[in-house]
Amino acid sequence: MTTSTELAKIVELLVGGTALGFWDVGPFDNDDAADFAGDLDAAPADARMEMVGRALDRVVTADDDVDMWHIPKAVAAAALIAAQCAGGEATCSNYGPSTPMPQFPNSLKELAIDALDSVLAASPWRAANWNDVSQGEQWRRNIIALRNVLDPPQREALFEV
Numbered sequence: 001m002t003t004s005t006e007l008a009k010i011v012e013l014l015v016g017g018t019a020l021g022f023w024d025v026g027p028f029d030n031d032d033a034a035d036f037a038g039d040l041d042a043a044p045a046d047a048r049m050e051m052v053g054r055a056l057d058r059v060v061t062a063d064d065d066v067d068m069w070h071i072p073k074a075v076a077a078a079a080l081i082a083a084q085c086a087g088g089e090a091t092c093s094n095y096g097p098s099t100p101m102p103q104f105p106n107s108l109k110e111l112a113i114d115a116l117d118s119v120l121a122a123s124p125w126r127a128a129n130w131n132d133v134s135q136g137e138q139w140r141r142n143i144i145a146l147r148n149v150l151d152p153p154q155r156e157a158l159f160e161v
Contacts, residue, residue, distance in 0.1 A: 027096075028091065037097040040052075049104065052108060053108055056111045057111065058073075075116070082149040089149075113150050116147040
């Protein structure tokens with residue numbers, strides 16, 4: 001079985017450092033996530049929650065190495081859940097789903113946090129998707145920001161009340 005690191009190197013060799021289908025660093029700014037959004041739009045309303053959960057679960061339950069083809073869908077799914085959280089931004093991308101999403105339960109929020117942790121750990125994959133290193137770093141910052149919406153960092157009190 002080929003690991004995501006090996007696949008990233010193959011993709012880099014084939015397309016000169018930029019994976020096909022990535023045009024920007026947002027959660028829906030790639031072919032896989034845009035296709036996922038289209039699939040959500042085409043699906044019956046009662047199937048959307050399961051589709052989002054499945055996209056996250058594929059990344060979380062990966063045995064050793066996260067399959068690089070599941071990462072964009074997991075990030076998109078996490079963005080949909082984060083959009084329903086305090087501080088979350090609506091997924092207004094032209095490539096995101098246009099149909100309303102169901103209200104996601106806390107269990108999917110927790111799964112999204114775990115999925116984003118797995119995505120952040122898959123750094124060789126991330127590096128292979130953009131010619132410009134700063135784009136890869138901006139993508140990483142976007143993933144961290146999504147994670148922080150789902151699980152806000154705890155602030156220490158400056159003094160006790």
